[in-house]
Amino acid sequence: MKTIGHLIAGSAAPAAAQRFGDVFDPNAGVVQARVALGDAAALEAAVAAARAAQPAWAATNPQRRARVMFAFKALVEKNMDQLAHMLSSEHGKVIADAKGDIQRGLEVIEFACGVPHLLKGEYTQGAGPGIDVYSMRVPLGIGAGITPFNFPAMIPMWMFGVAIACGNAFILKPSERDPSVPVRLAELMLEAGAPEGILQVVHGDKEMVDAILDHPEIGAVSFVGSSDIAHYVYSRGVAAGKRVQAMGGAKNHGVVMPDADLDQVVKELAGAAFGSAGERCMALPVVVPVGEKTANALRDKLIPAIAALRIGVSTDPDADYGPVVNAAHKARVEGWIQTGVDEGAELVVDGRGFALQGHEKGFFIGPTLFDRVKPSMQSYKEEIFGPVLQIVRAESFEEALELPTKHQYGNGVALFTRNGHAAREFAARVNVGMVGINVPIPVPVAYHSFGGWKRSAFGDHNQHGMEGVRFWTRVKTITQRWPDGSAEGGNAFVIPTMG
Incomplete structure (x- = not known):
């Protein structure tokens, strides 16, 4: 029987887990594979690889990161049939619906290809005497996504597409019910030119989720699932000092x-x-x-x-x-x-x-x-x-x-x-x-943002669009002056003003 393991540091990690989950063929009602259920040690290996890769990726100019996203998009389109059949075989949705799942995720990848424009900051010349002020959006570092079984392609791409384009490393924990497509997407991201450690996949259940929420080097967590678990993820993640967006259930x-x-x-x-x-x-x-x-x-x-x-x-x-x-x-x-x-x-x-x-x-x-x-x-x-x-x-x-x-x-x-x-x-x-x-399923297009209210969402930022960019980055503001040598110095003990 096939065993599905993690993808860490660019390679399929050996299934050293002591625990495994069953992956069913929903059409036949039989087990078709098993997935390794990882622990804190597996996560630590992924974090170490992310830590090693992320600084150079963040320093890569946005245009070059965008080229990787373009290449990834082309590879997913080339492998659409394989991905759709893989998805259907584990989830059960029909092939046409599986392709729709993948395509809606690709639309966010298309949005992320515009990252050079998305990361442009603000600039004010002459904010004060000889003083200019500008801001920039910088990546958080290492982010993580915890995704549900019902959209094993779309929702991971909603998360990692924007996060990686913005210069972060990303660790994905997909649903253990249909884990094969997320692993294949990570393989395609490597093929597209992303460095090893920038997109990794770890499998698991609550033990892995808790390890992600508690890890001090993971700066942000995105989650989609039921409302009770979304509230748990939000509360535990925020208590650990993380930025968290947690999308919950619905009754539309x-x-x-x-x-x-x-x-x-x-x-x-x-x-x-x-x-x-x-x-x-x-x-x-x-x-x-x-x-x-x-x-x-x-x-x-x-x-x-x-x-x-x-x-x-x-x-x-x-x-x-x-x-x-x-x-x-x-x-x-x-x-x-x-x-x-x-x-x-x-x-x-x-x-x-x-x-x-x-x-x-x-x-x-x-x-x-x-x-x-x-x-x-x-x-x-x-x-x-x-x-x-x-x-x-x-x-x-x-x-x-x-x-x-x-x-x-x-x-x-x-x-x-x-x-x-x-x-x-x-x-x-x-x-x-x-x-x-007169639109029965009002999921916004990729350059707008997805998110509900009340117990359908916890956190201040929605998925994808500019809300996604804001979630996966933080603003740094620089106030600078280049004296010409003739200006008299001010009082260094008084807060500077623009007067």
Whole structure:
């Protein structure tokens, strides 16, 4: 059986770990590989390599660092098919979705290729008598990323692309559920010309996470995962003196106004709620139709659309979505479906018990639809992270607006309408970090920033865009004077002013 080890100092590290995790084939429900679960010693080796490589990388001019990013982008594109099949084989998402995962990450790499412009500082000539002031953005040193299973290509590239372009060394701890693609990306970064030690991969579970959070030489940590763990990462990392951005869970709502094009809404909901088996923090698992007439019409259109969805193995080009990542996650999602039933929600379509012929042991869940879900229900309050769509009926625009505004999560929200005033009002007032107007999954383009509010994010900086540049750098400001030899000296004991 294949063993997946760390990538440290440019080489595959021997799997000397005493502990290993199982990597499943979600389509067949069997273990296909094992991954070494590292410890503080493995991390220390990666930090030592990063420490050795980072100063010279930071001193490399931004244009040359950008050339490495350009080369990396070209290599990922060249290896797109290999990466997509590797990703699908461990995660379970269909090939087209896997390629989308990689492409969205590449868009941040494209943004990072503009690092010479992104790192330009500010300059003021003549701020005082013979005094000029300028600022520059400098790298933090060594950064780390802790990434989830649901986007094993995109989210690592969101993090390390900007961090490395800005002159940092980066240590990536990907999910142990689908670790192969992150290792391959690090190999391609080396092939692109990055020095050994600039991008490294260490595997592990909580032991490795804690080692990263506690290590005094790691200056910043970026995390994406569940909200409880995000809060833990943020609290422990900040207590250790680190800069931390920690993105948590979500419960995104799609509000449907009476004037919306319901055929288009249903088409959008099918992809946003059930695509990638619902394993997206920007999925749309809650739909809020405004008014009983809208709700009934939407429900009548959703049922046949859900029945038409095709669930298949990840390599099936006609499949709308594939299996979830492992048996434990399948059991968790099905447990939430039972919770919804127990709480009194109306189970319209039940995806439990779905079996794909020839792949009966695979981790498949059929699409599930609930109606008449109440805000008081625990199944509404928490993130299910599976192919489950809940209808929460609202009597008015104000009631619909209140639902995402008061929810504990504030990642994304969408409004479907033809009314410009309603859209403008909704976007201005809703208490959520990312808003879509007739856009079901409002993930910003790479040169803007990704980030939610409330329990969906901890920390002051968002992912990628200029927020990412600010997170992975700090500002140094220089005030300088070049006396001509004729000026009289001032009082050295008085704070200088610009007067």
